[in-house]
Amino acid sequence: MRRILIVEDEDIIRSALRKLLEHTGYEVSDAGSVDEAERAFDLQQFDLIISDLRLPGAPGTELITRAPNSPVLIMTSYASLRSAVDSMKMGAVEYIAKPFDHDEMLAAVESILSRKSAPVDLATPEVAADGTAAGDPARHMFGDCDAMQQVFTLIRKVAPTETTVLVQGESGTGKELAAQALHQLSPRAARPLISVNCAAIPESLIESELFGHEKGAFTGAVSARTGLIEAADGGSLFLDEIGELPAEAQARLLRVLQEGEIRKVGSTQSRKVSVRMIAATHRNLKAMTRTGEFREDLYYRLNVMQIRIPPLRERQSDILGLARRFLERQGKRMNKQGLNLSPDAMQVLERHRWPGNVRELENAIERATILCDTDLITPSLLDLDSDGGDFAIPQSLVEGDHAPTTTREPDTANDLSLEDYFQHFVLENQDRMSETELAQKLGISRKSLWERRQRLGIPRKKTPSN
Known part of the structure; x- marks a missing residue:
């Protein structure tokens, strides 16, 4: 243990x-x-x-x-x-x-x-019994369907190069796993992979976090700090949800990609860096360039090689294989080896729409493993019907249109579903609470708050710039 x-x-x-x-x-x-x-x-x-x-x-x-x-x-x-x-x-x-x-x-x-x-010998990559290298995507991501095999092929081809990669896919599809495989199969594997969720850092801090700052650059900057891009020097930088970067940070990032140099906030001097950029988003960046939300020149700098991770609903043949892997993993964790899916449970898994993708499937298996008192997982333990089995991701979100969705007005307070309550609470309190305060009151992380905003189409209130 x-x-x-x-x-x-x-x-x-x-x-x-x-x-x-x-x-x-x-x-x-x-x-x-x-x-x-x-x-x-x-x-x-x-x-x-x-x-x-x-x-x-x-x-x-x-x-x-x-x-x-x-x-x-x-x-x-x-x-x-x-x-x-x-x-x-x-x-x-x-x-x-x-x-x-x-x-x-x-x-x-x-x-x-x-x-x-399983440490990796960087001079001679570790090879498993099946002949795959330690960083090979097939060892970190499961996928027997043609779409996932194409993803694995692309990762293997582009990983050894210095090419910038844009990983696209809905939340929960495994974009960060793809980034890890790209880094581990690259010549930079000995250096750090720095992962940054652009949506999880407050907008007022994003430039300082990415590029660093000099002492006295702004109120509270009592000493100079190294940015995340500089920390990734020699390695790779994974920018998750890059579509959430504010305009000023987009312009600075473009210079990193064009010139290979950064300038700290409050500094007049630039510094050369060698960073392999991997970006990811669930939004349609090309559509965002047409509305002015994302710089067109930055989009084309990022979109040198695009890897699209398909949603789970497009990977029908992988669902049961993923479920069995998660069941085996959770069984070992909880000392409940030997668990199996009942035929009815397998049918439910295959019929489910999977709005939360692979992450939702893993959560459902973990929940069922905890609740299971026998060696058979049944549909009731998966609890998918009450978890939005017929929910379909709005096409507007995929296309980059984040207009708020219409919410039904509950007849009484008792009729509020969890999603209704979330929408009601956020819309009622976001004018007087920060994102951190909202997340704390709801008992979730800032990242979870942001992801639910995106899924439900609740726009984040823009704070006026000073």
Whole structure:
């Protein structure tokens, strides 16, 4: 069983994270500070250390040097996200921003542990028994259908080059997995892959986060900071949901692609960088260029090689194969090996529309595994009918038209569905609450709030520029 150490001074966060990881099948220990952790445990015995950045006494990054053989994942608030870049440069294997949702944390933990158990020899890529390289997309993404095989072929061809890649697909299709495969199969695999969700960073901070800033560049800039693009120098930069970049950041990014150089906010000097750019979006960028939401010149710089990840509803033959893989994985995590899908459950899975794509399928299997008391997964355990089985993604969202959808007026408060409640709450409170406050009140992460806005067509209120 994998051993994980949590170092976090907030009791509520430490306790919740411990329960999450123990429920998933990990052996977990915890401490409230770096010194407490070192006194109580042999740090070298842990397969992973998850630490808050700011702790009483020594910072969480101190664990990188005190436990050189254990990977360290740094947790940081959005307000201190710039410090996470320095953490990566000091040797942290990954950072995750607070508040985070459970799926985000578990995915990061699994990714780190899988890399630790199967290190890649960069001079001679590791080859599995089936002949695929360690970074090969077929080892990270499942897909037997023709559409996914074409995706794998494209990734294998373009990965060894320096070509900029635009990955397109709906939320939950696996765009980040494609980016990871592109990086791991490239000559840059020895250097970092920095992943940035452009929608998850406040608009007022996006330029500083990407390009860095000089001391005194703006109020609160008490010291110079390195940007995420500079942190990816020599490696790859994955810009997820690039369609959400504001106009000023788009212009700066264009210069990076054209000239290979960055200029920090508040600086008069430029610096050369060597970064392989991988961008992803669920929006129609070409349609956005016609409305002026996205720069046309930047679109053509990004769209050198386009890889489209098909939605799950177009991969009918892959549904049961994916479900069985997720069932096996969840069974191992929860010590419930030997679970199987009933014939009725298989029919339900194949008939479902899958608006949430592969992510929705994985969540349904995880839910059923938790609830299952026998060795057979039945339709009732999947609970797909009540989870929007007939929901179809509005074509307007795919085409880039984000006009708000019409919401039905409930007869009484008791008639509010979860989606109705979400729309009602956001529209009623977004004028007086920030995105962070809205997410906290709803009990979800900022990323989940943004994704639901996109799915339901709820526009984000624009704040007036100073």
